[in-house]
Amino acid sequence: MRALLQRISHASVTVDEAKIGQSGPGLLILICAMQGDSEAQADQLAAKIAKLRIFKDDTGKMNKSVKDIGGSALVVSQFTLAADTSRGNRPGFSAAAAPADGKALYEYFAAKLAEQGMPVETGEFGADxxxxxxxxxPVTIWMEA
Incomplete structure (x- = not known):
């Protein structure tokens, strides 16, 4: 799985002009299941993200996790993280998991992240x-599991 984490003051996701998820302060997590991924990758990524120390402590150093600050997460599916730009000018996305597998792993990942002890809200898989x-x-971190 691939994830792009952004440390946020706040974030929200809207579908058809209705706000369906929000977070803040905490993390916006853009997530993509890749071909061949399983629940094991989702487990590993959720555990790592929950412990990742990218929030400032009292001295201004990145030494606290999202759980340490009492933060939350907004998890949004993003198949374009699978983009292959090695040929031509239009990216290919064939490395992304099939939609049914991607949706299942996306939902599983969000549930596993919530099990790590933080509030989690989500976007809508496959929606605009x-x-x-x-x-x-800004703090933006790329992760793979």
Whole structure:
């Protein structure tokens, strides 16, 4: 699985002009299941993200996790993280998991992240979503499992 984490002051996701998920302060997590991924990758990624120390402590150093600050997460499916730009000018997405597998792993990942002890809200898999966010830092981290 691939994830792009953004440390946020707040974020929200809207589908058909209705806000369906929000978070803040905490993390916006854009997530993509790749071909061959399983629940094992989702487990590993959720556990790592929950413990990742990217929030400032009292001295201003990145030394706290999202759980340490009492933060939350907004998890949004993003198959374009599977983009292959090695040929031509139009990216290919054949490395992304099939839609049914991708949706199952996306939902599983969000549930596993919530099991790590933080509030989690989500977007809508496969929908045309509008995501708004206010980066904090900015801090943006790419992860794979």
């Amino acid at each position: 979503m509008k995501v708004e966010l206010l980066n904090d830092g």
